[in-house]
Amino acid sequence: MKPKLGIGVLVSGSGSNLQSIIDRIEEGCLDAEIKMVISNNPDAYALERCRKHHIPAVVLRHQDFRTREDFDGQMIDVFKSHQVDLVVMAGFMRVLTPLFLNAFSMKIMNIHPALLPAFPGTHVQQKAIDYGVKFSGCTVHFADEGVDTGPVIIQAVVPVLVDDTADTLAARILKEEHRIYPQAIQFYAEGRIQINGRKVFIRNGPVVPEFAAHNPSLTEF
Numbered sequence: 295m296k297p298k299l300g301i302g303v304l305v306s307g308s309g310s311n312l313q314s315i316i317d318r319i320e321e322g323c324l325d326a327e328i329k330m331v332i333s334n335n336p337d338a339y340a341l342e343r344c345r346k347h348h349i350p351a352v353v354l355r356h357q358d359f360r361t362r363e364d365f366d367g368q369m370i371d372v373f374k375s376h377q378v379d380l381v382v383m384a385g386f387m388r389v390l391t392p393l394f395l396n397a398f399s400m401k402i403m404n405i406h407p408a409l410l411p412a413f414p415g416t417h418v419q420q421k422a423i424d425y426g427v428k429f430s431g432c433t434v435h436f437a438d439e440g441v442d443t444g445p446v447i448i449q450a451v452v453p454v455l456v457d458d459t460a461d462t463l464a465a466r467i468l469k470e471e472h473r474i475y476p477q478a479i480q481f482y483a484e485g486r487i488q489i490n491g492r493k494v495f496i497r498n499g500p501v502v503p504e505f506a507a508h509n510p511s512l513t514e515f
Contacts, residue, residue, distance in 0.1 A: 299326040299483035302378035304369075304386035305333045309340025311384040311405060314472035315479065316347050324476050325483045329376040332369055334388060350376070356388060366394035373398075380482055382475075383437065392439055400445075400489060402437040403482070405475050407467045409433060409449055414442035419467065420460040430454050430463060432471045434478040436489070445494045447478045447487065 303312055312331065318324035331344050331351040344351040352372060359365035370393070373381065383404040395402065408418040410433040413425075422430040431451040438444040450470035454463060481487050486497040 296325075299479070300329040300377050300379045301326050301479065302329055302373040302376065302381050303331045304381065304383045304388075305331060305338055305340035306335045306387040307338055307340065307385045309338065309343050309384060310468065311471055311475055312340050313343055315382065315384070315476050316343065316349070318476040318480075320347075324480050326380075326479055329378050330372060332372060334365075334386070340384070362391050363393050366391045370394060370397045380479065382479065384475075389441065390437060395437060395439060400436050403447070403475075403478060404435055404437045404442070404444070405471050406433045406435065406442050407464060407471065409451065410435060410442055410446060417460070419463045422454060423458055423460060423463060427454055430467060432467050432474065434475055436494070445489055445492050447481070447494050448474045450474045 301315075303315070305312055315324065315326075316328070319326055319328070328349050331340065331349060333341055333351065333353050334356045336353045336355065341351055341353070343349075354365065354368055354372070356362075356365045359368065365388075374397075379401065381398050381402040383402065390402070406414070406418070407430075408414070408422060409429070409431045412427070413421045413430075419430070429451050431449055433442075433449045434447045435442070436444040436447065450473065452463075452466045452470060481496055488495045488497060
């Protein structure tokens with residue numbers, strides 16, 4: 295039997311995307327094992343989620359390190375020692391250094407609550423409303439040295455309603471985040487992802503109909 299994909303998760307806050315990954319693993323829909331969770335925030339509720347599900351976790355306070363590279367180097371050591379194959383950023387409020395990115399080159403996923411390349415950075419739901427777009431959504435992408443600039447894996451689209459606030463739009467987008475992030479990880483676990491420059495292709499294989507219906511941009515070959 296093929297061993298399960300070993301994932302390491304980076305979190306800073308509530309960890310709702312971490313919970314969606316845990317749920318899919320426990321449901322048998324995601325062929326992965328969370329080897330280690332790292333948080334830079336000792337008060338992150340994500341750590342309580344780890345305790346409830348008996349998932350190993352460690353707190354590394356970035357303030358305790360002299361440089362960003364020292365902090366990232368410690369994270370690398372932790373993940374490498376726990377046989378992590380794929381790093382998953384789930385609300386991690388730190389920009390990774392080239393040291394970390396090179397240690398896990400094209401093996402780091404992130405999720406962003408907008409349709410990249412539109413609205414990178416922070417406060418993007420309000421930016422989408424202020425700009426007047428009719429649709430927004432979320433993007434799962436590989437992390438690179440830019441901010442929200444890596445190759446796109448999956449995107450999901452939601453409408454922007456005339457009476458939306460940043461909070462109501464964020465809630466609508468979050469539901470899609472919880473759906474497509476585990477799916478992207480599953481594609482990786484199945485060895486179906488191929489990267490060609492900036493383009494990400496998904497190799498032939500079964501796709502959940504509901505997932506495909508909501509993701510017309512999904513490319514298979």
